[in-house]
Amino acid sequence: MADSMLRILGRPNSFNVRKILWLCDEIDIAYTREDWGRGFKPTTTPEFLGLNPVAQIPVALDGDLVLRESNAIMRYLCLKHGAERIYPSAPEKRVRVEQWMDWVAYDLTHAMRGAFLGGQLQEAPWNNPWFVDQGRRDFTHCIGLLEQELADGRRFICGEDFTLADIPMGLVVNRWFAVKGFDKPDFPAVSAYFERLSERPAFLRHGRNGLP
Numbered sequence: 044m045a046d047s048m049l050r051i052l053g054r055p056n057s058f059n060v061r062k063i064l065w066l067c068d069e070i071d072i073a074y075t076r077e078d079w080g081r082g083f084k085p086t087t088t089p090e091f092l093g094l095n096p097v098a099q100i101p102v103a104l105d106g107d108l109v110l111r112e113s114n115a116i117m118r119y120l121c122l123k124h125g126a127e128r129i130y131p132s133a134p135e136k137r138v139r140v141e142q143w144m145d146w147v148a149y150d151l152t153h154a155m156r157g158a159f160l161g162g163q164l165q166e167a168p169w170n171n172p173w174f175v176d177q178g179r180r181d182f183t184h185c186i187g188l189l190e191q192e193l194a195d196g197r198r199f200i201c202g203e204d205f206t207l208a209d210i211p212m213g214l215v216v217n218r219w220f221a222v223k224g225f226d227k228p229d230f231p232a233v234s235a236y237f238e239r240l241s242e243r244p245a246f247l248r249h250g251r252n253g254l255p
């Protein structure tokens with residue numbers, strides 16, 4: 044029933060909205076989506092601020108529940124839909140998933156602000172030349188670390204099985220290959236990981252879909 048279906052508010056070209064869309068497709072959650080954010084309905088209207096006081100997408104509406112913060116929304120959806128396969132409950136397994144998600148949320152988000160938002164999209168205030176250079180260096184450094192990790196031949200970031208952590212990481216890798224304006228080293232294990240993720244229809248729909 045459309046009324047009880049999960050509603051996702053956010054433009055489909057947003058890094059953080061794409062996480063939710065990919066997860067929903069990956070574990071078969073039905074949803075509707077509405078265009079909010081840059082280039083669409085602004086997130087600064089009283090209507091939107093009533094849902095998310097920090098004026099960011101995505102917002103997810105699940106019945107009466109109003110949810111924000113993409114990683115929190117993903118965890119909630121995994122728990123609600125019993126997605127043990129990709130979000131294991133054993134503490135020693137879950138912490139591996141969480142650590143990679145946190146690394147993307149902190150280190151990589153910061154690096155991509157300079158390299159992508161500043162350097163490629165020329166968005167203020169991220170387009171300060173110092174910040175752009177630092178972001179490009181940090182992005183390259185982080186992807187180099189990812190290369191070292193994946194060089195042991197594992198299929199996905201936490202091992203042989205696809206987990207929730209591969210969603211933000213896959214979007215990062217997609218952006219790495221799309222970002223322009225500086226010399227990027229060749230990282231063969233990262234390239235192989237990108238191709239492996241591309242075997243997943245949900246990644247092709249929401250990650251490697253021509254958008255950076």
Ligand SMILES: N[C@@H](CCC(=O)N[C@@H](CS)C(=O)NCC(=O)O)C(=O)O
Pocket residue numbers: 057058059060079080081085086098099100101111112113114
């Ligand atoms: N920590 C937040 C960050 C959300 C965020 O930065 N959203 C961006 C899009 S990726 C946004 O709202 N941009 C403003 C806009 O599109 O109007 C999350 O993970 O959900």
